[in-house]
Amino acid sequence: MSTNSQKYRNSFLKEVEANVEEGEWVKMCMQCGVCAGSCPLGKHWDHPPQEIFMMIRAGKREEVLSSDSMWMCTSCYNCIARCPRGLPITHIMHGLAVYSKRLGLMPDNQPTAEFGQIFWDNLMKKGRVNELKMGLSMYFKDGFSQGIKNAMANQKLGQNMMKAKRMNAMEIMGGHGVNSPGDLAKIIKKAQEIEDGNIQDFS
Protein backbone atom coordinates (compact mmCIF):
# COMPACT_ATOMS: atom_id res chain seq x y z
CA MET A 1 0.00 0.00 0.00
CA SER A 2 2.75 2.45 -0.69
CA THR A 3 2.07 3.29 -4.27
CA ASN A 4 2.30 6.90 -5.30
CA SER A 5 -1.32 7.14 -6.26
CA GLN A 6 -2.21 6.28 -2.68
CA LYS A 7 -1.24 9.82 -1.67
CA TYR A 8 -3.93 11.27 -3.85
CA ARG A 9 -6.75 9.19 -2.48
CA ASN A 10 -8.74 10.90 0.19
CA SER A 11 -9.91 8.91 3.16
CA PHE A 12 -13.48 8.58 1.88
CA LEU A 13 -12.33 7.02 -1.39
CA LYS A 14 -10.19 4.63 0.64
CA GLU A 15 -13.15 3.89 2.88
CA VAL A 16 -15.32 3.09 -0.14
CA GLU A 17 -12.59 0.91 -1.59
CA ALA A 18 -12.30 -1.00 1.68
CA ASN A 19 -15.91 -1.29 2.78
CA VAL A 20 -18.21 -1.02 -0.22
CA GLU A 21 -18.85 -3.91 -2.55
CA GLU A 22 -16.88 -3.32 -5.79
CA GLY A 23 -15.75 0.00 -4.31
CA GLU A 24 -12.25 -0.40 -5.71
CA TRP A 25 -13.70 0.36 -9.15
CA VAL A 26 -14.67 3.93 -8.27
CA LYS A 27 -11.27 5.32 -9.19
CA MET A 28 -11.61 3.89 -12.71
CA CYS A 29 -14.50 6.18 -13.71
CA MET A 30 -13.47 8.63 -16.45
CA GLN A 31 -16.52 10.88 -15.99
CA CYS A 32 -17.91 10.36 -19.46
CA GLY A 33 -21.52 10.53 -18.34
CA VAL A 34 -22.90 7.56 -20.24
CA CYS A 35 -24.24 5.86 -17.10
CA ALA A 36 -25.99 9.04 -15.99
CA GLY A 37 -27.62 9.47 -19.37
CA SER A 38 -28.52 5.80 -19.75
CA CYS A 39 -30.40 5.35 -16.47
CA PRO A 40 -34.12 5.10 -17.21
CA LEU A 41 -34.92 6.54 -13.76
CA GLY A 42 -32.02 8.97 -13.89
CA LYS A 43 -34.06 12.10 -13.74
CA HIS A 44 -35.42 11.08 -10.34
CA TRP A 45 -31.98 10.73 -8.80
CA ASP A 46 -30.42 13.56 -6.80
CA HIS A 47 -27.02 12.55 -8.14
CA PRO A 48 -26.51 10.17 -11.08
CA PRO A 49 -23.82 7.45 -10.68
CA GLN A 50 -21.25 9.54 -12.52
CA GLU A 51 -21.73 12.34 -9.98
CA ILE A 52 -21.72 9.95 -7.02
CA PHE A 53 -18.32 8.65 -8.17
CA MET A 54 -16.99 12.19 -8.45
CA MET A 55 -18.39 13.06 -5.00
CA ILE A 56 -16.68 10.02 -3.50
CA ARG A 57 -13.41 11.13 -5.02
CA ALA A 58 -14.02 14.65 -3.72
CA GLY A 59 -14.47 13.25 -0.21
CA LYS A 60 -18.13 14.19 0.21
CA ARG A 61 -18.83 11.44 2.73
CA GLU A 62 -22.01 12.67 4.41
CA GLU A 63 -23.60 13.87 1.17
CA VAL A 64 -23.01 10.55 -0.55
CA LEU A 65 -23.97 8.22 2.26
CA SER A 66 -27.11 10.11 3.21
CA SER A 67 -28.18 10.48 -0.42
CA ASP A 68 -31.36 9.03 -1.83
CA SER A 69 -29.65 8.27 -5.13
CA MET A 70 -28.26 4.76 -4.84
CA TRP A 71 -31.58 3.62 -3.42
CA MET A 72 -33.22 4.55 -6.73
CA CYS A 73 -31.33 1.89 -8.69
CA THR A 74 -33.69 -0.76 -10.07
CA SER A 75 -30.90 -3.05 -11.33
CA CYS A 76 -31.81 -2.61 -14.97
CA TYR A 77 -28.10 -2.95 -15.83
CA ASN A 78 -28.23 -0.39 -18.66
CA CYS A 79 -25.28 1.50 -17.16
CA ILE A 80 -23.16 -1.62 -16.74
CA ALA A 81 -23.86 -2.67 -20.30
CA ARG A 82 -22.75 0.72 -21.63
CA CYS A 83 -19.97 1.92 -19.31
CA PRO A 84 -16.87 2.21 -21.52
CA ARG A 85 -14.66 1.46 -18.53
CA GLY A 86 -16.56 -1.61 -17.43
CA LEU A 87 -17.48 -0.37 -13.96
CA PRO A 88 -19.99 -2.66 -12.22
CA ILE A 89 -22.12 0.42 -11.49
CA THR A 90 -25.29 -1.38 -10.39
CA HIS A 91 -23.33 -3.39 -7.83
CA ILE A 92 -21.54 -0.31 -6.55
CA MET A 93 -24.89 1.44 -6.10
CA HIS A 94 -26.20 -1.48 -4.05
CA GLY A 95 -22.90 -1.63 -2.15
CA LEU A 96 -23.21 2.04 -1.25
CA ALA A 97 -26.83 1.58 -0.16
CA VAL A 98 -25.92 -1.36 2.07
CA TYR A 99 -23.01 0.54 3.55
CA SER A 100 -25.07 3.65 4.27
CA LYS A 101 -27.64 1.47 6.02
CA ARG A 102 -24.96 -0.25 8.07
CA LEU A 103 -23.81 3.18 9.24
CA GLY A 104 -27.38 4.35 9.76
CA LEU A 105 -26.87 7.26 7.38
CA MET A 106 -29.57 6.44 4.87
CA PRO A 107 -32.46 8.90 4.50
CA ASP A 108 -35.53 8.39 6.70
CA ASN A 109 -38.53 6.58 5.25
CA GLN A 110 -36.61 5.55 2.15
CA PRO A 111 -39.12 3.19 0.49
CA THR A 112 -36.52 0.90 -1.12
CA ALA A 113 -34.74 0.57 2.22
CA GLU A 114 -38.01 -0.18 3.97
CA PHE A 115 -38.88 -2.77 1.37
CA GLY A 116 -35.45 -4.34 1.84
CA GLN A 117 -35.92 -4.57 5.59
CA ILE A 118 -39.43 -6.04 5.28
CA PHE A 119 -38.18 -8.58 2.74
CA TRP A 120 -35.28 -9.57 4.99
CA ASP A 121 -37.40 -9.91 8.11
CA ASN A 122 -39.97 -11.94 6.20
CA LEU A 123 -37.31 -14.23 4.73
CA MET A 124 -35.50 -14.78 8.01
CA LYS A 125 -38.62 -16.10 9.77
CA LYS A 126 -38.81 -19.37 7.84
CA GLY A 127 -36.03 -19.25 5.32
CA ARG A 128 -38.45 -18.68 2.46
CA VAL A 129 -40.35 -15.59 1.45
CA ASN A 130 -44.02 -15.63 2.35
CA GLU A 131 -45.47 -13.69 -0.58
CA LEU A 132 -48.80 -13.03 1.07
CA LYS A 133 -47.35 -11.62 4.26
CA MET A 134 -44.73 -9.79 2.26
CA GLY A 135 -47.44 -8.02 0.25
CA LEU A 136 -49.48 -7.22 3.32
CA SER A 137 -46.47 -5.81 5.19
CA MET A 138 -45.75 -3.57 2.23
CA TYR A 139 -49.35 -2.38 1.99
CA PHE A 140 -49.59 -1.59 5.68
CA LYS A 141 -46.16 -0.14 6.24
CA ASP A 142 -47.57 3.39 6.26
CA GLY A 143 -50.48 2.70 8.59
CA PHE A 144 -53.84 0.93 8.53
CA SER A 145 -55.96 3.19 6.35
CA GLN A 146 -53.22 3.59 3.72
CA GLY A 147 -52.86 -0.19 3.84
CA ILE A 148 -56.53 -0.73 3.00
CA LYS A 149 -56.25 1.72 0.12
CA ASN A 150 -53.15 -0.04 -1.20
CA ALA A 151 -54.78 -3.45 -0.91
CA MET A 152 -57.87 -2.29 -2.79
CA ALA A 153 -55.78 -0.71 -5.53
CA ASN A 154 -53.84 -3.94 -6.04
CA GLN A 155 -56.73 -6.35 -5.65
CA LYS A 156 -56.58 -7.51 -9.25
CA LEU A 157 -52.86 -8.18 -9.05
CA GLY A 158 -53.32 -10.28 -5.92
CA GLN A 159 -56.08 -12.32 -7.53
CA ASN A 160 -54.01 -12.96 -10.62
CA MET A 161 -51.08 -14.10 -8.54
CA MET A 162 -53.32 -16.56 -6.74
CA LYS A 163 -54.70 -17.83 -10.03
CA ALA A 164 -51.18 -18.33 -11.34
CA LYS A 165 -50.30 -20.09 -8.08
CA ARG A 166 -47.68 -17.46 -7.34
CA MET A 167 -49.39 -16.73 -4.03
CA ASN A 168 -51.48 -18.86 -1.69
CA ALA A 169 -54.15 -17.49 0.68
CA MET A 170 -53.28 -20.27 3.14
CA GLU A 171 -49.86 -18.70 3.63
CA ILE A 172 -51.50 -16.41 6.16
CA MET A 173 -51.50 -19.41 8.53
CA GLY A 174 -47.75 -19.46 8.61
CA GLY A 175 -46.67 -20.74 5.24
CA HIS A 176 -43.85 -22.96 3.99
CA GLY A 177 -40.22 -22.70 5.01
CA VAL A 178 -36.87 -24.46 4.86
CA ASN A 179 -36.39 -27.68 6.83
CA SER A 180 -34.24 -26.23 9.52
CA PRO A 181 -34.67 -22.48 9.98
CA GLY A 182 -32.44 -22.60 13.03
CA ASP A 183 -29.47 -23.79 10.98
CA LEU A 184 -30.11 -21.11 8.42
CA ALA A 185 -30.05 -18.51 11.17
CA LYS A 186 -26.66 -19.86 12.28
CA ILE A 187 -25.28 -19.67 8.75
CA ILE A 188 -26.47 -16.11 8.37
CA LYS A 189 -25.07 -15.14 11.75
CA LYS A 190 -21.68 -16.54 10.80
CA ALA A 191 -21.77 -14.72 7.48
CA GLN A 192 -22.60 -11.49 9.25
CA GLU A 193 -19.71 -11.99 11.65
CA ILE A 194 -17.33 -12.48 8.76
CA GLU A 195 -18.70 -9.39 7.05
CA ASP A 196 -18.47 -7.31 10.21
CA GLY A 197 -14.91 -8.47 10.67
CA ASN A 198 -13.98 -7.25 7.20
CA ILE A 199 -15.28 -3.75 7.74
CA GLN A 200 -12.50 -1.28 8.39
CA ASP A 201 -13.06 1.58 10.76
CA PHE A 202 -12.81 4.99 9.13
CA SER A 203 -14.85 7.01 11.61
Added chain:
Amino acid sequence: MTEVIATNETILVVGGGISGMTAALEAAETGKKVVLVEKRPYVGGRVTQLYKYFPKLCHPTCGLEINQRRAKMNPNLTIITMAEVTDIKGEAGNYTATVKIAPRYINDNCTGCGNCGKAVEAEFDDEYNYGMGKRKGAYLPHRMAMPQQYVIDPAIIGSDDAQKAKDACKVNAVDLDMQEETIEFNAGAVVWATGWQPYDANKIQPYGYDRFENVITSVEFERLADPTGPTGGKILRPSDGKEVKNVAFIQCAGSRDKNHLLHCSRICCMASLKQCTYPADDVDISVYYIDIRAIDRFEDFYQKVKAQDNVKFIKSKVASIVKGEDDSPVLHGVDTEGYNRYANQHDLVVLAVGMEPSVDKESFPVDIVINEEGFIEPASENGGIFAAGCSSDALDVNRAVQHATGAALRAVQVINRVAGTEG
Protein backbone atom coordinates in the same frame (compact mmCIF):
# COMPACT_ATOMS: atom_id res chain seq x y z
CA MET B 1 0.34 -11.89 -67.59
CA THR B 2 1.75 -9.53 -65.01
CA GLU B 3 5.53 -9.77 -64.91
CA VAL B 4 7.43 -8.87 -61.78
CA ILE B 5 11.18 -8.96 -61.73
CA ALA B 6 12.21 -9.38 -58.14
CA THR B 7 15.02 -10.92 -56.15
CA ASN B 8 15.79 -11.21 -52.49
CA GLU B 9 17.22 -7.70 -52.76
CA THR B 10 13.72 -6.41 -53.53
CA ILE B 11 11.48 -4.74 -50.95
CA LEU B 12 7.83 -5.68 -50.99
CA VAL B 13 5.44 -2.99 -49.75
CA VAL B 14 1.93 -4.18 -48.93
CA GLY B 15 -0.66 -1.40 -49.06
CA GLY B 16 -0.33 1.78 -51.09
CA GLY B 17 -1.81 4.40 -48.77
CA ILE B 18 0.16 7.45 -47.79
CA SER B 19 2.33 5.23 -45.55
CA GLY B 20 2.99 2.51 -48.12
CA MET B 21 3.67 5.11 -50.82
CA THR B 22 6.11 6.91 -48.57
CA ALA B 23 7.96 3.74 -47.57
CA ALA B 24 8.10 2.58 -51.19
CA LEU B 25 9.37 5.91 -52.51
CA GLU B 26 11.92 6.44 -49.77
CA ALA B 27 13.33 2.95 -50.36
CA ALA B 28 13.22 3.25 -54.16
CA GLU B 29 14.97 6.62 -54.01
CA THR B 30 17.89 5.00 -52.16
CA GLY B 31 18.24 2.80 -55.24
CA LYS B 32 16.49 -0.31 -53.97
CA LYS B 33 14.02 -2.23 -56.10
CA VAL B 34 10.53 -1.99 -54.68
CA VAL B 35 7.26 -3.74 -55.54
CA LEU B 36 4.15 -2.14 -54.09
CA VAL B 37 0.98 -4.21 -53.91
CA GLU B 38 -2.30 -2.32 -53.45
CA LYS B 39 -5.75 -3.81 -53.04
CA ARG B 40 -7.71 -0.87 -54.47
CA PRO B 41 -7.58 0.08 -58.17
CA TYR B 42 -5.54 3.15 -57.19
CA VAL B 43 -2.89 4.21 -54.68
CA GLY B 44 -3.21 6.85 -51.98
CA GLY B 45 -5.48 4.96 -49.61
CA ARG B 46 -7.86 6.71 -47.27
CA VAL B 47 -6.35 10.17 -47.50
CA THR B 48 -7.70 10.38 -51.05
CA GLN B 49 -11.14 10.42 -49.41
CA LEU B 50 -10.40 13.38 -47.14
CA TYR B 51 -11.48 16.89 -48.09
CA LYS B 52 -8.78 18.77 -46.16
CA TYR B 53 -5.87 17.97 -43.88
CA PHE B 54 -5.49 19.23 -40.36
CA PRO B 55 -3.77 21.28 -39.14
CA LYS B 56 -2.98 23.36 -42.23
CA LEU B 57 -6.33 22.82 -43.94
CA CYS B 58 -4.57 22.17 -47.21
CA HIS B 59 -5.92 19.61 -49.69
CA PRO B 60 -4.57 16.04 -49.59
CA THR B 61 -4.44 16.03 -53.38
CA CYS B 62 -1.45 18.34 -53.20
CA GLY B 63 0.77 15.91 -51.27
CA LEU B 64 -0.56 12.99 -53.28
CA GLU B 65 0.35 14.69 -56.52
CA ILE B 66 3.95 15.08 -55.40
CA ASN B 67 4.08 11.39 -54.45
CA GLN B 68 2.56 10.36 -57.74
CA ARG B 69 5.18 12.37 -59.63
CA ARG B 70 7.94 10.80 -57.56
CA ALA B 71 6.47 7.36 -58.31
CA LYS B 72 6.23 7.98 -62.06
CA MET B 73 9.80 9.18 -62.27
CA ASN B 74 11.32 6.28 -60.37
CA PRO B 75 12.29 3.22 -62.43
CA ASN B 76 12.95 1.18 -59.27
CA LEU B 77 9.30 1.14 -58.27
CA THR B 78 6.70 -1.29 -59.62
CA ILE B 79 3.09 -0.74 -58.55
CA ILE B 80 0.51 -3.51 -58.80
CA THR B 81 -3.06 -2.43 -58.07
CA MET B 82 -6.16 -4.55 -57.39
CA ALA B 83 -3.82 -7.05 -55.80
CA GLU B 84 -3.54 -8.74 -52.44
CA VAL B 85 -0.76 -10.66 -50.79
CA THR B 86 -2.16 -14.07 -49.94
CA ASP B 87 0.96 -15.72 -48.59
CA ILE B 88 4.47 -14.91 -47.45
CA LYS B 89 6.99 -17.66 -46.74
CA GLY B 90 10.61 -17.58 -45.71
CA GLU B 91 12.72 -15.38 -43.49
CA ALA B 92 14.45 -12.01 -43.44
CA GLY B 93 16.51 -11.73 -46.60
CA ASN B 94 14.67 -14.49 -48.35
CA TYR B 95 10.90 -14.31 -48.64
CA THR B 96 8.55 -15.65 -51.28
CA ALA B 97 5.31 -13.74 -51.67
CA THR B 98 2.15 -14.95 -53.37
CA VAL B 99 -0.01 -12.20 -54.81
CA LYS B 100 -3.50 -12.50 -56.23
CA ILE B 101 -4.40 -9.91 -58.86
CA ALA B 102 -8.03 -9.20 -59.70
CA PRO B 103 -8.86 -8.40 -63.33
CA ARG B 104 -9.37 -4.71 -64.10
CA TYR B 105 -10.72 -5.55 -67.59
CA ILE B 106 -8.89 -2.44 -68.77
CA ASN B 107 -5.28 -2.54 -69.93
CA ASP B 108 -2.48 0.00 -70.02
CA ASN B 109 -3.73 1.46 -73.31
CA CYS B 110 -6.33 3.38 -71.28
CA THR B 111 -5.96 7.13 -71.61
CA GLY B 112 -8.66 7.89 -69.07
CA CYS B 113 -10.87 9.43 -71.77
CA GLY B 114 -14.03 8.09 -70.13
CA ASN B 115 -15.83 6.88 -73.28
CA CYS B 116 -16.47 3.46 -71.71
CA GLY B 117 -17.98 5.04 -68.61
CA LYS B 118 -20.35 7.10 -70.75
CA ALA B 119 -21.43 4.03 -72.73
CA VAL B 120 -22.23 1.85 -69.72
CA GLU B 121 -25.64 2.19 -68.09
CA ALA B 122 -25.48 0.06 -64.92
CA GLU B 123 -24.78 1.96 -61.72
CA PHE B 124 -23.41 0.84 -58.37
CA ASP B 125 -22.91 2.34 -54.91
CA ASP B 126 -19.78 4.43 -55.04
CA GLU B 127 -17.29 2.97 -52.54
CA TYR B 128 -15.05 6.02 -52.86
CA ASN B 129 -17.94 8.05 -51.37
CA TYR B 130 -18.69 5.37 -48.77
CA GLY B 131 -21.81 4.34 -50.64
CA MET B 132 -23.28 7.86 -50.82
CA GLY B 133 -23.95 8.43 -54.49
CA LYS B 134 -23.46 6.15 -57.48
CA ARG B 135 -20.78 5.34 -60.00
CA LYS B 136 -21.00 3.62 -63.37
CA GLY B 137 -20.14 -0.01 -64.11
CA ALA B 138 -17.07 1.34 -65.93
CA TYR B 139 -15.50 4.03 -63.82
CA LEU B 140 -12.53 6.07 -62.76
CA PRO B 141 -12.51 5.54 -58.97
CA HIS B 142 -11.91 9.24 -58.37
CA ARG B 143 -10.75 12.31 -60.20
CA MET B 144 -7.11 12.13 -59.08
CA ALA B 145 -6.83 8.34 -59.21
CA MET B 146 -3.40 6.96 -59.94
CA PRO B 147 -3.17 5.15 -62.26
CA GLN B 148 -5.55 7.30 -64.35
CA GLN B 149 -7.21 4.19 -65.73
CA TYR B 150 -10.80 3.12 -65.74
CA VAL B 151 -12.03 -0.06 -64.04
CA ILE B 152 -14.83 -2.35 -65.14
CA ASP B 153 -17.02 -3.68 -62.37
CA PRO B 154 -16.93 -7.51 -62.51
CA ALA B 155 -20.71 -7.49 -62.04
CA ILE B 156 -21.26 -6.27 -65.63
CA ILE B 157 -18.96 -8.82 -67.24
CA GLY B 158 -21.02 -10.92 -69.65
CA SER B 159 -23.71 -8.24 -70.02
CA ASP B 160 -24.51 -5.91 -72.92
CA ASP B 161 -23.04 -3.10 -70.87
CA ALA B 162 -19.62 -4.75 -70.96
CA GLN B 163 -19.84 -5.01 -74.73
CA LYS B 164 -20.89 -1.36 -74.95
CA ALA B 165 -17.82 -0.39 -72.95
CA LYS B 166 -15.60 -2.39 -75.28
CA ASP B 167 -17.18 -0.88 -78.37
CA ALA B 168 -16.89 2.64 -77.01
CA CYS B 169 -13.16 2.44 -76.39
CA LYS B 170 -11.15 3.86 -79.31
CA VAL B 171 -7.72 2.73 -78.05
CA ASN B 172 -8.55 -0.93 -77.49
CA ALA B 173 -8.06 -0.76 -73.75
CA VAL B 174 -11.10 -2.84 -72.76
CA ASP B 175 -10.18 -6.50 -72.36
CA LEU B 176 -13.20 -8.47 -71.24
CA ASP B 177 -11.26 -11.74 -71.20
CA MET B 178 -8.89 -10.69 -68.44
CA GLN B 179 -8.63 -13.31 -65.70
CA GLU B 180 -7.62 -13.33 -62.08
CA GLU B 181 -3.91 -14.07 -61.78
CA THR B 182 -1.74 -15.45 -59.01
CA ILE B 183 1.93 -14.62 -59.13
CA GLU B 184 4.88 -15.42 -56.93
CA PHE B 185 8.06 -13.45 -56.46
CA ASN B 186 10.97 -12.97 -54.07
CA ALA B 187 11.64 -10.23 -51.61
CA GLY B 188 14.28 -9.65 -48.95
CA ALA B 189 12.17 -7.43 -46.71
CA VAL B 190 8.52 -6.51 -46.39
CA VAL B 191 6.91 -3.24 -45.35
CA TRP B 192 3.38 -3.88 -44.12
CA ALA B 193 1.24 -0.75 -44.65
CA THR B 194 -2.34 -1.93 -44.93
CA GLY B 195 -3.69 0.96 -42.87
CA TRP B 196 -6.97 1.32 -41.08
CA GLN B 197 -10.71 1.22 -41.51
CA PRO B 198 -13.45 3.16 -39.75
CA TYR B 199 -14.97 1.24 -36.85
CA ASP B 200 -18.34 -0.22 -37.83
CA ALA B 201 -20.80 2.38 -36.48
CA ASN B 202 -23.66 -0.13 -36.61
CA LYS B 203 -22.13 -1.79 -33.59
CA ILE B 204 -22.71 1.31 -31.45
CA GLN B 205 -26.33 0.39 -30.88
CA PRO B 206 -27.54 3.41 -28.79
CA TYR B 207 -26.50 5.82 -31.57
CA GLY B 208 -28.72 4.22 -34.19
CA TYR B 209 -26.44 4.68 -37.19
CA ASP B 210 -28.29 1.79 -38.79
CA ARG B 211 -31.69 3.29 -37.93
CA PHE B 212 -31.41 7.04 -38.46
CA GLU B 213 -30.52 8.51 -41.83
CA ASN B 214 -29.25 11.75 -40.32
CA VAL B 215 -26.66 10.02 -38.19
CA ILE B 216 -23.52 9.67 -40.30
CA THR B 217 -19.83 8.97 -39.71
CA SER B 218 -16.86 11.31 -39.83
CA VAL B 219 -15.49 9.67 -42.96
CA GLU B 220 -18.82 10.28 -44.71
CA PHE B 221 -18.78 13.89 -43.55
CA GLU B 222 -15.43 14.37 -45.34
CA ARG B 223 -17.12 13.28 -48.56
CA LEU B 224 -20.13 15.59 -47.99
CA ALA B 225 -17.84 18.59 -47.54
CA ASP B 226 -15.72 17.82 -50.59
CA PRO B 227 -16.68 19.68 -53.78
CA THR B 228 -15.91 16.48 -55.72
CA GLY B 229 -18.15 14.49 -53.35
CA PRO B 230 -21.73 13.28 -53.81
CA THR B 231 -23.34 16.63 -52.89
CA GLY B 232 -20.83 18.84 -54.67
CA GLY B 233 -19.50 20.04 -51.33
CA LYS B 234 -22.86 21.13 -49.91
CA ILE B 235 -23.56 19.75 -46.46
CA LEU B 236 -27.03 18.31 -46.97
CA ARG B 237 -29.11 15.98 -44.84
CA PRO B 238 -29.31 12.42 -46.18
CA SER B 239 -33.02 12.16 -45.27
CA ASP B 240 -34.39 15.13 -47.21
CA GLY B 241 -31.48 16.88 -48.92
CA LYS B 242 -32.06 20.03 -46.86
CA GLU B 243 -29.14 22.23 -45.96
CA VAL B 244 -27.77 21.47 -42.51
CA LYS B 245 -28.06 24.41 -40.12
CA ASN B 246 -27.22 22.62 -36.91
CA VAL B 247 -24.70 19.80 -36.69
CA ALA B 248 -23.40 17.78 -33.74
CA PHE B 249 -20.19 15.79 -33.47
CA ILE B 250 -20.00 12.84 -31.09
CA GLN B 251 -16.43 12.05 -30.08
CA CYS B 252 -15.01 8.65 -29.14
CA ALA B 253 -17.70 6.85 -31.16
CA GLY B 254 -16.38 3.32 -30.66
CA SER B 255 -13.02 4.31 -29.17
CA ARG B 256 -11.87 4.18 -25.54
CA ASP B 257 -14.65 1.76 -24.84
CA LYS B 258 -14.38 -1.77 -23.55
CA ASN B 259 -17.47 -2.69 -25.57
CA HIS B 260 -15.81 -1.55 -28.78
CA LEU B 261 -12.19 -0.41 -29.36
CA LEU B 262 -10.08 -0.20 -26.23
CA HIS B 263 -7.67 2.37 -27.62
CA CYS B 264 -7.96 6.10 -28.18
CA SER B 265 -7.97 6.52 -31.95
CA ARG B 266 -5.96 9.73 -31.53
CA ILE B 267 -6.94 11.45 -34.77
CA CYS B 268 -10.69 11.83 -34.28
CA CYS B 269 -10.57 14.81 -31.93
CA MET B 270 -8.48 16.68 -34.49
CA ALA B 271 -10.62 15.37 -37.35
CA SER B 272 -13.78 16.78 -35.73
CA LEU B 273 -12.08 20.08 -34.89
CA LYS B 274 -11.07 20.29 -38.53
CA GLN B 275 -14.60 19.42 -39.62
CA CYS B 276 -15.89 22.31 -37.46
CA THR B 277 -14.29 24.57 -40.06
CA TYR B 278 -16.16 22.98 -43.00
CA PRO B 279 -19.71 24.37 -42.54
CA ALA B 280 -20.54 28.04 -43.15
CA ASP B 281 -20.38 30.53 -40.26
CA ASP B 282 -24.13 30.50 -39.75
CA VAL B 283 -24.26 26.77 -39.01
CA ASP B 284 -24.46 25.93 -35.30
CA ILE B 285 -22.00 23.28 -34.25
CA SER B 286 -21.94 21.25 -31.01
CA VAL B 287 -19.07 18.96 -30.10
CA TYR B 288 -19.87 16.31 -27.46
CA TYR B 289 -16.67 14.99 -25.94
CA ILE B 290 -15.10 13.20 -22.95
CA ASP B 291 -11.90 15.19 -23.22
CA ILE B 292 -10.31 16.82 -26.26
CA ARG B 293 -7.04 15.23 -27.23
CA ALA B 294 -5.33 17.76 -29.42
CA ILE B 295 -1.76 16.77 -28.76
CA ASP B 296 1.40 18.83 -29.09
CA ARG B 297 1.06 21.79 -31.43
CA PHE B 298 -2.52 20.89 -32.26
CA GLU B 299 -3.54 22.74 -29.09
CA ASP B 300 -3.38 25.99 -31.12
CA PHE B 301 -5.83 24.55 -33.61
CA TYR B 302 -8.17 23.61 -30.78
CA GLN B 303 -8.01 27.12 -29.35
CA LYS B 304 -8.81 28.61 -32.75
CA VAL B 305 -11.86 26.41 -33.23
CA LYS B 306 -12.95 27.14 -29.66
CA ALA B 307 -12.92 30.83 -30.51
CA GLN B 308 -15.32 30.26 -33.42
CA ASP B 309 -18.66 31.88 -32.47
CA ASN B 310 -20.73 29.08 -33.96
CA VAL B 311 -19.02 26.21 -32.10
CA LYS B 312 -20.07 24.96 -28.66
CA PHE B 313 -18.30 22.25 -26.65
CA ILE B 314 -20.37 19.98 -24.40
CA LYS B 315 -18.41 17.80 -22.00
CA SER B 316 -20.44 14.60 -22.14
CA LYS B 317 -20.43 11.25 -23.83
CA VAL B 318 -23.86 11.09 -25.43
CA ALA B 319 -25.86 8.21 -23.94
CA SER B 320 -28.33 7.63 -26.73
CA ILE B 321 -29.96 9.07 -29.84
CA VAL B 322 -33.66 8.96 -30.65
CA LYS B 323 -35.47 10.17 -33.74
CA GLY B 324 -37.16 13.55 -33.25
CA GLU B 325 -39.37 15.72 -35.42
CA ASP B 326 -38.57 15.82 -39.09
CA ASP B 327 -36.13 12.90 -38.79
CA SER B 328 -33.82 15.09 -36.73
CA PRO B 329 -31.76 13.13 -34.23
CA VAL B 330 -32.25 14.03 -30.55
CA LEU B 331 -29.24 13.48 -28.33
CA HIS B 332 -29.77 12.39 -24.73
CA GLY B 333 -27.23 12.54 -21.96
CA VAL B 334 -25.94 14.28 -18.86
CA ASP B 335 -23.12 16.79 -18.99
CA THR B 336 -20.13 16.55 -16.70
CA GLU B 337 -19.96 20.26 -15.99
CA GLY B 338 -23.00 20.55 -13.74
CA TYR B 339 -24.62 17.14 -14.33
CA ASN B 340 -27.42 18.69 -16.36
CA ARG B 341 -29.69 16.36 -18.24
CA TYR B 342 -30.17 17.34 -21.87
CA ALA B 343 -32.22 16.32 -24.91
CA ASN B 344 -30.79 18.30 -27.82
CA GLN B 345 -32.10 18.16 -31.36
CA HIS B 346 -29.75 18.58 -34.32
CA ASP B 347 -30.23 18.47 -38.10
CA LEU B 348 -27.31 16.10 -38.56
CA VAL B 349 -25.10 14.07 -36.24
CA VAL B 350 -21.56 13.05 -37.14
CA LEU B 351 -20.04 10.11 -35.27
CA ALA B 352 -16.28 10.55 -34.89
CA VAL B 353 -15.68 6.85 -35.44
CA GLY B 354 -12.54 5.15 -34.24
CA MET B 355 -9.75 3.68 -36.31
CA GLU B 356 -9.21 -0.04 -36.38
CA PRO B 357 -6.63 -2.02 -38.36
CA SER B 358 -7.91 -2.90 -41.83
CA VAL B 359 -6.52 -6.41 -41.68
CA ASP B 360 -8.27 -8.71 -39.27
CA LYS B 361 -6.04 -10.25 -36.57
CA GLU B 362 -6.68 -13.75 -37.83
CA SER B 363 -6.10 -13.13 -41.51
CA PHE B 364 -2.48 -11.99 -41.77
CA PRO B 365 -0.87 -14.19 -44.40
CA VAL B 366 2.29 -14.37 -42.34
CA ASP B 367 3.20 -14.94 -38.69
CA ILE B 368 3.58 -11.57 -37.10
CA VAL B 369 3.22 -10.14 -33.57
CA ILE B 370 -0.10 -8.33 -33.16
CA ASN B 371 -1.28 -6.50 -30.05
CA GLU B 372 -4.65 -6.66 -28.33
CA GLU B 373 -6.09 -3.98 -30.59
CA GLY B 374 -4.95 -5.75 -33.75
CA PHE B 375 -2.06 -3.42 -34.58
CA ILE B 376 1.37 -4.80 -35.51
CA GLU B 377 3.95 -4.68 -32.74
CA PRO B 378 7.56 -3.72 -33.48
CA ALA B 379 8.87 -7.16 -32.46
CA SER B 380 12.12 -8.86 -33.39
CA GLU B 381 10.12 -12.04 -34.08
CA ASN B 382 8.74 -10.26 -37.15
CA GLY B 383 12.11 -10.77 -38.89
CA GLY B 384 12.28 -8.75 -42.06
CA ILE B 385 8.67 -7.55 -41.89
CA PHE B 386 8.14 -3.97 -40.72
CA ALA B 387 4.85 -2.22 -40.10
CA ALA B 388 4.36 1.28 -41.50
CA GLY B 389 1.68 3.84 -40.61
CA CYS B 390 -1.76 2.91 -39.35
CA SER B 391 -1.15 -0.83 -39.51
CA SER B 392 1.00 -0.19 -36.41
CA ASP B 393 -1.21 2.27 -34.53
CA ALA B 394 -3.83 4.99 -34.93
CA LEU B 395 -1.80 7.81 -36.46
CA ASP B 396 -2.33 11.05 -38.34
CA VAL B 397 -0.67 11.57 -41.70
CA ASN B 398 2.36 13.36 -40.33
CA ARG B 399 3.13 10.60 -37.85
CA ALA B 400 2.21 7.84 -40.32
CA VAL B 401 4.69 9.24 -42.83
CA GLN B 402 7.46 9.54 -40.24
CA HIS B 403 6.80 5.98 -39.16
CA ALA B 404 6.83 4.77 -42.77
CA THR B 405 10.17 6.45 -43.39
CA GLY B 406 11.55 4.55 -40.39
CA ALA B 407 10.13 1.29 -41.74
CA ALA B 408 11.75 1.95 -45.13
CA LEU B 409 15.10 2.39 -43.44
CA ARG B 410 14.74 -0.90 -41.57
CA ALA B 411 13.87 -2.66 -44.83
CA VAL B 412 16.83 -1.06 -46.62
CA GLN B 413 19.13 -2.30 -43.85
CA VAL B 414 17.95 -5.87 -44.39
CA ILE B 415 18.55 -5.56 -48.15
CA ASN B 416 22.02 -4.12 -47.55
CA ARG B 417 22.84 -7.13 -45.37
CA VAL B 418 21.63 -9.47 -48.11
CA ALA B 419 23.64 -7.58 -50.74
CA GLY B 420 26.69 -7.65 -48.46
CA THR B 421 26.64 -11.41 -47.98
CA GLU B 422 25.95 -11.99 -51.66
CA GLY B 423 28.63 -9.35 -52.42
